[in-house]
Amino acid sequence: MTRIEQVPHRTIGDAGAVGQSIDRVDGPAKVAGRAEFTGDMHVASMAFGRVLRSPLARARIVDIDVRDAEAIAGVVAVVTAADLSDIDATFGHAIRDRPILADGQVRFMGEPVVAVAAETDEIAQRAVEAIRINYEPLDPVVDVEDAIADDAVAIHTDFYPPGFAHGLGELGERDGNICYTHRITDGDAHDALQSADIVVEGTYRFPAVYQYALEPHTVIADHTGAELTVWASCQHPFLVRAELASIFELALDKVRVIVPYLGGGFGSKSYTKMEPIAAVVSRKAGRPVRIANRVDEAMVTTRRHGMICEMRTGAAADGTLVGREVRMWLDTGAYADNGPRVTATAADAAPGPYRWDAVSVEANCVYTNTAPSGSYRAFGATHLQWIGESQIDRIGRQAGIDPLEMRRKNLHQRGDILRAGGTPLDGDLIGDIEKVATALDWGAERGPDRGVGLSVGVLAAGAHPVSSATIKLGPDGRATLLVGSTEMGQGTRTAMAQIASEVLTIPVSSIDVHGADTWFTPYDRSTGASRSTTVAGKAVERAAREVAAALRETGAELLGTDSEHVVLIDGAATHGDATIPFDEVVRHRFGFSGGEIIGSGEVRPTGGTGSYAEGPVFWEVCIGGVEIEVDRDTGEVRVVHSVGIADVGRAINPDLIRIQDEGGTMQGLGNALFEEMEFSADGLLRNDTLLDYRIPTTADIPDRFDTIIVENEDGPGPFGAKGCGEGILAAIPAAVVNALGSMGIEINRLPATPERVWRAMQSSAEGVQDG
Amino acid sequence: MVEGPRSDRIHLVKLRCELNGGQVEEEIPDHELLIDFLRERLGLTGTKMSCEVQVCGACTVLVDGNPVSSCCMLAADVDGHSVLTIEGLRDLPEYVTLERAFLNHAATQCGFCTPGFMLTSAALMASGAPRTRRERSEALSGNLCRCTGYSVILDAVEEAVGAYDEN
Numbered sequence: 001m002t003r004i005e006q007v008p009h010r011t012i013g014d015a016g017a018v019g020q021s022i023d024r025v026d027g028p029a030k031v032a033g034r035a036e037f038t039g040d041m042h043v044a045s046m047a048f049g050r051v052l053r054s055p056l057a058r059a060r061i062v063d064i065d066v067r068d069a070e071a072i073a074g075v076v077a078v079v080t081a082a083d084l085s086d087i088d089a090t091f092g093h094a095i096r097d098r099p100i101l102a103d104g105q106v107r108f109m110g111e112p113v114v115a116v117a118a119e120t121d122e123i124a125q126r127a128v129e130a131i132r133i134n135y136e137p138l139d140p141v142v143d144v145e146d147a148i149a150d151d152a153v154a155i156h157t158d159f160y161p162p163g164f165a166h167g168l169g170e171l172g173e174r175d176g177n178i179c180y181t182h183r184i185t186d187g188d189a190h191d192a193l194q195s196a197d198i199v200v201e202g203t204y205r206f207p208a209v210y211q212y213a214l215e216p217h218t219v220i221a222d223h224t225g226a227e228l229t230v231w232a233s234c235q236h237p238f239l240v241r242a243e244l245a246s247i248f249e250l251a252l253d254k255v256r257v258i259v260p261y262l263g264g265g266f267g268s269k270s271y272t273k274m275e276p277i278a279a280v281v282s283r284k285a286g287r288p289v290r291i292a293n294r295v296d297e298a299m300v301t302t303r304r305h306g307m308i309c310e311m312r313t314g315a316a317a318d319g320t321l322v323g324r325e326v327r328m329w330l331d332t333g334a335y336a337d338n339g340p341r342v343t344a345t346a347a348d349a350a351p352g353p354y355r356w357d358a359v360s361v362e363a364n365c366v367y368t369n370t371a372p373s374g375s376y377r378a379f380g381a382t383h384l385q386w387i388g389e390s391q392i393d394r395i396g397r398q399a400g401i402d403p404l405e406m407r408r409k410n411l412h413q414r415g416d417i418l419r420a421g422g423t424p425l426d427g428d429l430i431g432d433i434e435k436v437a438t439a440l441d442w443g444a445e446r447g448p449d450r451g452v453g454l455s456v457g458v459l460a461a462g463a464h465p466v467s468s469a470t471i472k473l474g475p476d477g478r479a480t481l482l483v484g485s486t487e488m489g490q491g492t493r494t495a496m497a498q499i500a501s502e503v504l505t506i507p508v509s510s511i512d513v514h515g516a517d518t519w520f521t522p523y524d525r526s527t528g529a530s531r532s533t534t535v536a537g538k539a540v541e542r543a544a545r546e547v548a549a550a551l552r553e554t555g556a557e558l559l560g561t562d563s564e565h566v567v568l569i570d571g572a573a574t575h576g577d578a579t580i581p582f583d584e585v586v587r588h589r590f591g592f593s594g595g596e597i598i599g600s601g602e603v604r605p606t607g608g609t610g611s612y613a614e615g616p617v618f619w620e621v622c623i624g625g626v627e628i629e630v631d632r633d634t635g636e637v638r639v640v641h642s643v644g645i646a647d648v649g650r651a652i653n654p655d656l657i658r659i660q661d662e663g664g665t666m667q668g669l670g671n672a673l674f675e676e677m678e679f680s681a682d683g684l685l686r687n688d689t690l691l692d693y694r695i696p697t698t699a700d701i702p703d704r705f706d707t708i709i710v711e712n713e714d715g716p717g718p719f720g721a722k723g724c725g726e727g728i729l730a731a732i733p734a735a736v737v738n739a740l741g742s743m744g745i746e747i748n749r750l751p752a753t754p755e756r757v758w759r760a761m762q763s764s765a766e767g768v769q770d771g
Numbered sequence: 772m773v774e775g776p777r778s779d780r781i782h783l784v785k786l787r788c789e790l791n792g793g794q795v796e797e798e799i800p801d802h803e804l805l806i807d808f809l810r811e812r813l814g815l816t817g818t819k820m821s822c823e824v825q826v827c828g829a830c831t832v833l834v835d836g837n838p839v840s841s842c843c844m845l846a847a848d849v850d851g852h853s854v855l856t857i858e859g860l861r862d863l864p865e866y867v868t869l870e871r872a873f874l875n876h877a878a879t880q881c882g883f884c885t886p887g888f889m890l891t892s893a894a895l896m897a898s899g900a901p902r903t904r905r906e907r908s909e910a911l912s913g914n915l916c917r918c919t920g921y922s923v924i925l926d927a928v929e930e931a932v933g934a935y936d937e938n
Contacts, residue, residue, distance in 0.1 A: 023874045030882025031873045031889060033817025033857035040816035121811070212917050214821045214829055214883040263819070263883030264917050295822050489881030489918040655877040662920025663880065690822040690915070698908040698921045705922055 017502040018719050021655035024494040025508060026261070026487060035261045038218040038233045039292050046220065047076045047117040049281050049291035050124040052131050053300070054106035054113055057140035057369040057683025058155075061104055061133060064114060069127040074119040077285035078127065084280060091243055093271045094166040095179060095336040097156060098372070100247070100276045106135070107155055107334035108371050109684050110300025115281045117289045140369035140683035144308055144329045147177040147368045155334065155367040164246065165239055165271070166340055167464055179332065180340035180365040182347040186420075187358025192323025196314025200394040204311065204387045205749040207676035208331065209304035211376045212695050213488075215263020216298035221278035222288035223248070228279055229256045229288075233263070235270045235486050236526040237516045243272045244279060257518045262488035266667070267375030268302050269488070270528050271338060296688040300371035303677060305330040305342055307383050311350070313391040319401040321392075321410045326350040326361045330373070330383070337374035339365040345380030345460065348419065349730070352388040353412045353429055353458045353619075369683045375528060377664065378459060381622050381730035382671060385457040386750065389734040393453070393741050403738065404437050407456055418458065418619065423611040426714055426722075427621050429456055432645045436625040439643040439706050449632060450640070451745075453738025454625035455731050461723055462617025463529035468522035468602040469539040471500060471547050475594025477571055477583035479504060479547070483540055484516040484524025485532040490725060491656035492532045496540050498652050499533075499718045503544035504551075506571040506582065522600065530620050530723030533652060534715060535603050535612075541718035542601025550597045554589040555580055611716045618715055618722040621647040624665070624731030626702070628739045635758030637673055637736065639702040644731065646707055649715025649722040660725040661707040666696045668732025673700075674751050788849045791859025801847050805839075806830045808846035809856060817857035817886045821915075828914030831887035832856045836898070838891045838913070855893075857886035865896055865931075872931035873924075880918030888914050892928045904929065 029035040066078045081089065081103035089100045102113045114131050118124035141147045141155055155177055162171050171180055193199055220231040228248060234240045237257040245255045262269060274291055282289040293301060309328040315321045330346060332339030347363035376382075396406040408430055412418060416425045436454050437443075446452065469483040481500050485492040493513040501508045516524070524536050552566040555573025558580050559566060565575055572579045587594035605612050623645040629638045644661045651657055674694055678686045687693045715722025737747050744764040745757060782801045786808075787794070799808060809815045809832070818841055819829040825840040832841045833855040860866050869889055872878070879885040891914050895907065907928055908921075916924060 021877070024877065024879070026882065027874045027877075027879055028870065030879045030885050031870050032861055033886035033889075035882045036816075037819075037883065039820070040810075042814075121807075214819070214827060214881070214915065214917055216821070262881060263821075264881045266917070491880070659877050659880060659919050659923055662922060663916075663918045666920045667917070689824050690826040691824050695915060695917065696921075697915060698912045698925065701908070701921050701925075705920060 018498050018650065018652050021653055022498065022508060024491050024656065025497055025513065026493055037215055037261050037263050038220060038231050039215065041220060041231055041260065043220055043222065043288040046288040046290055047119060047285055048121040048124045049115060049117045049278060049289045050128045051112045051277060051291065051297065052114040052128045053297065054102065054109060054111040056106060056135055056137055057109045057142065058138045059106050059135040060138060061102060061106065061113070062136050063134045065132040066114065068130040069116060072123060072127050072130060074123040075127045076117040076119065076287070077281055079115045079281050079284050083284055087247055087249065089247065091247060091272055091276055092336055093163040093239060093243060094338060094340045095160050095171065096163050097160040098335040100280055108300065108369055110297065110371055111334065112277055115277050117281045117285045141177065142369060142679055142681060142683045144331045144366050144368060147366050148329060152177055155369060164242060168340055168344055171340060177367040178364045179336050179367055180343055182344040182363045184347055184359060184361040186356065189323045189325045189358040189360035192358040193312055193314040193325060196322050197317040198395050198398045199312060199314045200391050201312040202748050204309045206307040206383050207750055208306040208373070209376065209671055209675050210299050210677055210693055211266040211268035211304065213264030213266055213268050216293035216295055217269060217274045217301055218292040219274045219278040220288055220290045221275065221282040223279050223283040227254045227256070230275055230279065231258045231260065232275050233269055234259060234273070234275065235262070235265045235488065235528055237486070237518050238484060238523055239526060240272050240275055241518050244275060247276055248279065259486050259516045261515065262486055265486070265488035266377045267379065267528060268298070270375040270526065273301055295690060299677065299688050300685060302337060302374040303371055304376035304379065305332060305339065305373040305383065307331065309384070309387055311387050311391060313395060315395045315399065317399060319396060319399040319406055319409055321354050321356060323356055323358045324351055329364045329366050331368050331370065332365050333368060333370045333372040335372040336365065337372045339373055342375065342379045346383045348460055349381040349384040349457060350388060352385070353418060353425065353456060354410045355412060370679050371685065377667065378622065378726040378729040381457055381459040382733060385455055385622055385730045386734035386737045389455040390737045390741055393738045403454060404433065404442055407433050411456060421614065423614045423616055423619065426611070426618055427647050428712065429621060429623065432621055432623045432647055432710060435708050436623060436643045436645060439708065440625050440627055440641060449629050450627060451630065451739040451743040452625065452627045453735045453742055455623070455734030455738055457622035457730050457734070458619040459622055459727055459730060460616035461530045461620035462535055463531050464525050465535045465603050465605050465612045465617050466523065466525045467536040467539040468524065468600065469536060469543045470522050471543045471599045473547050473582065473586060473597040475583055475586045477506065477510065477581060477586070479506060479511045481511055481513045481540065482521045483513065483536050484521045485536045486527040487515060488527065490660055491653065492527070494656060495533050495652045496537060499537050499540045500544045502719065503541060503548055505568045530726050531617065533721055534617055534717030534723045537718045537721065538603045539601040543599040546599030546601065547597050550599065551582060551585050554585050558585065558588055620723060620727045621645060622727035622730035624728055624735050626732065626735040626739050628736060630743060630745070630757065632761065635754035635761065637752060637757060639669060641704040642702040642732065643706040643708065644728040645710060646724045647710040648724045649717065650711055650713050650720040651709050652721055654709055657709055657724055658707045661728045662705050664725060664728035665705065665732050666700065668729045669700060670696045671729070672733035672736040672750060672752060674753060676751050784847050786846055786850050788851065789853040791856060792862065799846055803846045805832070805841035805844040805846045805849060809841060815856050815858050819883050819886060821883070826915065828887040828891065829884050831890045831914065833890055833894055836894060838894050855890065857889055860889060860893055865893055869893060869931045872927040875930065876923045876927040878919065878923045878927035884914060884916045888916070888924055892931060895928065896932055
């Protein structure tokens with residue numbers, strides 16, 4: 001079929017086209033409790049799986065006795081590493097360093113050692129309790145400082161091949177416990193800092209954080225030997241398919257991954273997690289097996305990297321920035337997971353979108369004997385933005401320059417190159433930050449207990465831009481849209497339907513969008529990096545345009561004109577006053593009772609130019625501000641007003657954008673003020689329940705929430721759209737830290753708990769503050 | 772660390788209760804949790820399991836009209852009581868009001884917490900709704916949502932409470 005990029009079309013009234021805050025298409029099912037999640041599904045003859053996990057952070061496995069477990073009536077299968085000798089029972093999309101089940105030693109508290117399946121969940125639990133494992137405890141390496149010490153024990157000693165989906169070029173060799181290093185060198189930063197009039201520096205700590213998707217990882221696997229079917233709460237079905245195919249040496253089409261609704265993701269369900277364990281248990285059981293993590297298991301399945309960072313920033317006396325030097329160590333836990341990518345993104349975020357004479361960044365990804373760290377919304381940017389932005393404000397205070405003026409003076413402008421060879425800056429950062437300042441009534445007099453802060457950053461978004469989509473338009477004039485984006489709350493099915501609706505001129509209620517089933521759904525690389533609306537959405541737009549072209553082609557025959565004179569309006573092919581509804585067009589095209597018009601669209605980085613080829617697909621802005629009130633007696637921070645910028649190019653559904661940003665703001669406040677996973681000196685996770693690990697509740701809502709949607713139609717996605725939803729999470733902790741800084745309270749460790757804020761206030765009262 | 776197997780002996784008890792407007796009579800193990808009774812035994816999967824420690828509210832059901840965490844209650848303890856889950860709420864007149872309010876305010880995202888919020892909200896509507904936003908916020912503080920910023924949920928509940936009061 002010919003591809004026509006410019007098709008005449010008309011926006012359809014209130015039926016759901018682009019730009020309208022229509023009800024989400026999955027809303028009624030979700031409100032009614034009818035939306036099906038993996039844990040709600042029952043597959044015929046399904047058994048129930050449980051995992052026995054290591055109680056120790058580092059130990060040698062002396063022996064495993066499963067005889068008592070196997071003897072329990074109703075136990076179907078008990079699986080240890082010894083059952084996996086016929087396959088390469090390791091995985092890891094960045095570094096293939098992770099055994100499906102621990103083989104010979106355990107490297108973190110919570111590492112899966114034995115998996116069982118039984119007729120009921122209760123029997124499976126009893127079987128797990130009946131397994132006896134004799135461990136020889138070894139001294140764990142818990143902190144990053146210990147892991148990078150010269151005499152540190154090497155947590156891994158084997159060679160591991162790189163994974164299939166890290167996208168980082170040559171990974172380099174492991175150096176002790178450092179599994180990956182990313183460096184950025186632009187000019188001589190040391191010289192630049194030598195010549196600077198003002199230099200600020202510090203050592204900063206960011207905590208390990210738990211994503212807490214309410215639905216813990218859940219998988220049903222059915223491994224028949226020849227084929228493997230998996231129903232999974234995973235964000236990236238096609239990457240999980242590839243990893244499972246590799247483990248079991250199956251062709252891609254012999255692995256089928258089906259993804260229903262996800263009860264939140266936030267990165268915790270990106271890449272492969274519990275799928276291989278469920279698959280090996282099913283393989284031994286000879287029947288489908290469901291494994292559902294509990295929250296304490298989800299917490300040790302993946303988390304956000306803790307980090308130590310040293311940063312120095314220099315400026316001329318007039319506030320012009322000259323140089324920055326950064327070194328950081330990210331705690332990736334016992335296995336790399338997405339650590340190398342997180343590390344590279346953190347390095348990218350370290351300079352911030354500022355003009356420098358010279359920059360030097362070294363980012364290290366470090367193994368420790370703690371739970372593996374992977375993706376969490378706005379990774380890298382959240383780690384670095386609060387550090388870099390607090391140093392900009394400190395320089396401003398020393399130079400006597402307002403934070404807003406510091407940014408006007410130093411920020412990159414649209415079209416500037418942020419990364420050598422990469423997509424130029426595609427947003428108006430100064431325009432955006434002015435909007436935040438206006439919303440916060442910047443410069444207004446506030447009481448002594450009030451502070452105000454803002455922050456700016458950018459995040460390389462879009463991941464690898466490979467997506468495809470198919471639309472089928474049937475003889476009843478309804479369309480089915482097949483696209484691999486995972487619906488995990490962000491509203492992707494609604495946005496995709498709106499994009500198709502805009503092109504096809506039929507209402508969203510006439511378009512069905514389902515979850516991915518890799519047997520039928522066309523390839524989509526992943527759901528993450530704020531990419532779906534932009535990249536998969538562009539594929540959907542192109543698929544819709546193919547359908548539209550066919551409708552105009554057949555419509556022209558019926559209307560007695562050329563296809564370029566046919567205009568699609570409200571679900572009909574029209575020419576002048578003549579109108580033929582799509583159902584008639586489809587029936588005419590195929591004869592008899594009709595068929596289906598099929599359109600397909602793809603996006604790929606190859607064979608073209610522009611941001612899809614250069615990368616990143618777009619720069620997601622991370623811009624926000626807050627006004628806070630601090631209780632001088634307790635150090636408690638209350639957020640009076642938060643402001644976020646959603647610089648989306650074109651808003652497909654403004655309400656969905658607003659709630660994404662409000663949710664991101666709340667996660668940002670959790671990261672900034674109280675969320676922290678605490679590991680003991682023995683490497684044991686101390687706060688592994690929601691009783692001890694607190695996330696924001698209704699009590700933590702800012703008094704006032706503002707989300708400012710910016711539409712400059714400057715995105716590479718459909719109708720000028722670009723992604724959103726992550727940037728605000730990086731912006732908010734930075735804004736909070738800067739608001740505290742504006743009150744003379746210097747924070748170099750998150751979360752800024754009342755105790756830490758109170759202690760910082762005592763230090764500043766002793767005169768240890770800038771300017 | 773390693774524990775021996777639990778006793779295989781299962782004590783069965785008879786459970787009679789009102790569930791979603793109908794009568795239920797089942798013989799169940801005395802230690803069966805209410806959430807497992809609902810989800811696994813009866814297939815009422817609208818009630819969700821998350822934190823298991825009575826913090827998140829995803830498993831909220833109403834017992835005699837009061838919100839409880841079904842993850843921390845024995846099924847045997849609802850003997851002689853009335854239980855309402857999201858499946859039953861769907862049939863009640865106030866559901867239409869709540870549904871419309873949640874959709875109007877885009878107050879659901881991933882949807883995993885939503886049934887719990889709906890039931891807590893229904894209890895609020897029925898019990899003479901708190902007047903201020905702060906009171907409503909406190910009443911909903913036992914339900915966690917990680918997707919939204921809560922404000923849209925509070926807006927939805929305000930709308931529902933207002934609309935219901937008018938009827």
